[in-house]
Amino acid sequence: MSEELQALSAADAAAAIAKGDLGRGELFEHYRARAASDELNAFTWVAESMPDSVDGPLGGVPIAVKDLFCTEGIPSQAGSKILAGYCPPYTATAVANLEAAGAPILGKTNQDEFAMGSSNENSAYGPVQNPWDRSRVPGGSSGGSAAAVAAGLAPWALGTDTGGSIRQPAALCGIVGLKPTYGAVSRYGMIAFASSLDSAGPLTRNVTDAALFYRHLVGRDSADATSVSFPEPIALPTSERLDGITLAVPAALVDGDGIEAGVRDSFEAALESARGLGATVVSCEIPSAPYALSAYYVIAPAEASSNLARFDGVRYGLRVDATNLDAMYTETRHDGFGDEVKRRILIGTYALSSGYYDAYYGRAQRVRTVVASELSAIFQTADFIVTPTSPTVAFGLGERTADPLAMYLSDLFTIPMSLAGTPAISIPSGLSDGLPVGLQICGPAFSENRILGAAHALERAIGFDGSSAWSAL
Amino acid sequence: MAGHELEPVIGLEIHVQLRTATKMFCGCALGFGEPPNTRTCPVCLGLPGALPVANAEAIHYGLMIGMALDSELAPVSTFHRKNYFYPDLPKGYQISQFDLPLCSGGKLGKVNIHRVHLEEDAAKLNHAGASGRIEGADSSIVDFNRGGTPLAEIVTEPELRSAEQVGEWLRLLRTTLRTLGVSDVNMEEGSLRCDANISLRPTGSDQLGTKTELKNMNSFRFIERGIRAEVERQRALIEEGESVTQETLHFDPKTESITSLRSKEEAHDYRYFPEPDLPPVVITEAMLARAAAELPELPAAREQRYIDELSLSPESARLFAWRAELADYFDAVRASEASLEPQQAANWVTELQGRLGDQEAVDSNVTAASLAKLASMVASATINQGGAKQVLDQLVEHGGEPEAIVAAEGLEAVGGADELAPIVAEALDANPELTERLRGGDMKPIGVIVGEVMKQTRGRADGKEVTALVRQQLGLS
Amino acid sequence: MIDRDELLHVARLARLALRDDELDSTAAELSTILDHIATFDELDLGGVEPTAHVGDVDDSLRTDEVRASLPRDVALAPAPAVRDDGFLVPSPQGE
Ligand SMILES: [Mg+2]
């Protein structure tokens, strides 16, 4: 029974529960036990029991929630020592929406501190291991969420994506990750990294699960002034063909130096599958893409430097005692934040400071305008832009920690869409030397239904099987 | 610079707490002296993950202020973050406005307005003394009830020239804001707070000298005294050939002393940037229409109406219009006795206010109806000016009805030939020498005779009538 | 490029203590990153407007309706130090 349970996708499990073939408690307990014996360090907290009322269309299929989300009475530490043991008095809207749809919280998942990182090594609660190869990183910052789903410790998980933090770990762990249109999912209660870029989305085993999860995630929230109502219901994808669909490949970007041969091969194979389904593949240019990375590494740290000012030892979290206020501030923040967070706070503070604003922040915002208009121009003639999600497969733990810049380059393909606020999905395109490779499909704002449809068709054609990672418990 | 006449150049920054039901960016009710930290939520405590949402009513009030000050209203207005650390600032930044304030320019009275923007108030920091936990260290306690209260910050151009002018103009501003109904504008409770930027320059120069900022003065008297003291301090420095240092200052009204607020000279770098959590606010036609529709008659318009429609003297018109409570009281007096000549009513209201000092007429013992009655008794000569002033003294002291006081004190006017003629005749008989001089055409002694009659009537006679009777009895025309 | 003095100034603005032995390595790291960022100087951005927010929001304002505040004990519960129903901090005027 346990293996049968494990083999059920979240959507299948929800259907089985609805039919009465499967008990909610049974499913919850199955995953609870697996999460509780997690050896990947994917979880930072696991529920003791299922909550009493779990009615709703998600039928009781439990969710793993990135620790960046506030959950009332449950530790919400954002991967940071400065929030060690912090239990908020309220629950994030995204989580509350899922709970209201009948998805109880299974546990909270590990992450890079305040979502700053691409390897999950910047966590005060230790690195997460990749279930495909435990000497490698799961990607980040939603590394715990991705590893938990890939290893079958959770049916699905909630993550966040600021510059690629859902898509890149999904790619490195061989699962599906959807970064929504900016504003489609409420950010209320999601601990802010970079407010103008942050978005919450699903990490799931397959595209159908992503659509089902996403359906209950979207919605205008009056507590988030930047949230918008999604213009149409989220459909469960049924497409099996890509006839009449044009896929645009940013050639200069994809043929660049940093991309691994195995990744390129897998990408080419995926394009071949797409052609086989009837798609037309064309080449396109995003000339600003290399500069998008620069813009991102100004805008995100600048917003973060301000967003993280609230961690000052006054109202919650860590305080280092001192006899004067300034020493209390500076020592609390010195001890409470990890190196990468401090690095970004310093860069962001510098970029906003008097005399540098125009050269950095002002310029980055203009690059952002250019990136968005270049993407929008491509979508005039192409349905989707496709790229590999990450230039490399999962790299070794510790391999890139000494070189922050090399780490930043992992986000080369995901950052333009973050700057433009447009949606993108990563689905597995195959394996390279036994490690998963991700394919990124990007569309214009609010094209999630079409993206999910195309991803569904490709997913079927590619036929990726991730079940071998489940044994890594 | 010695040898030149120096003139003060003063600009004001006024923070006005808006009278909305809830805070600027969250649904907490505004705090009014509740127990500490009972009006907070994740947003105004700056909890991780919480987000601000701007209060539509605060924007509405901001638009009304802009209209009242004749400002240009932004079609799109944005919020910025002003970043700095302080325990009363829970997020490490204040949400304020920077390059696209809600209102730009404008004018009130003779003073030009630079801008009006919206922002959130800081929390309250109370001194706690030595903490006990850390040996010997001083502590503060933060109460977040006030944190997040909506503020309109009104910035004037540096056009004021004296402490007195500042005091007078602030009263006009306060009246305007109170009339708008957007704020309690109570300085003692901190709902109106004023900072003044002060510098001196040679009279007639268009250069600006080094300015100092006098912070957070919370009464009209302190503001005037503080500015006067700072102007004198700067004048003394300049006249001794020293220079003024740009700094933030505090005026202690008890000792009249001025001290620097920041001993450590720290470069301020607020790192303003657009608040990513708040989309730009688009000011719609509907928002403008609603603000315009709710705009009441403002002091300047009321002043003009008093002159045009009631023929009040310009002095009376301004005195009342710039003090809305007094104007309302004046209107009530007129309403109570429709036959009263407006200027007469105005004179009696002014007479009353002169006796009340800082107290508002409406809060005094003298009801508008009783003042109106008193004025109309004078108008109908039931009582003369002198008697009426005695009645007014009593009303101010104890309240009551003017008629009853007149009756009790026997203050009815003595008038008409029947009553007055014998008294006049008596006074002439008693002063034969003076009477002779009067008959001879020397009118100087007439005052003594009139004074005698007034004495006899205990001031209840009308001086003019007495004079007329004297002349009549002496056959002088 | 960022030198020691600039780094100290920025760290001061950000209220981050930096140990002496962290200064040079941090300045070097930040300089590498800032130099890479500066490659965007190659782009001609003449006439390009800055983007601060993506997406259009119809109505982002809130009606002025009171919502329940947190009970005080809940608000104070996560505070590192509390006294007299408030958040206790070292005095800003302290030594
Ligand atoms: Mg201000």
Ligand SMILES: [Zn+2]
């Ligand atoms: Zn609040």
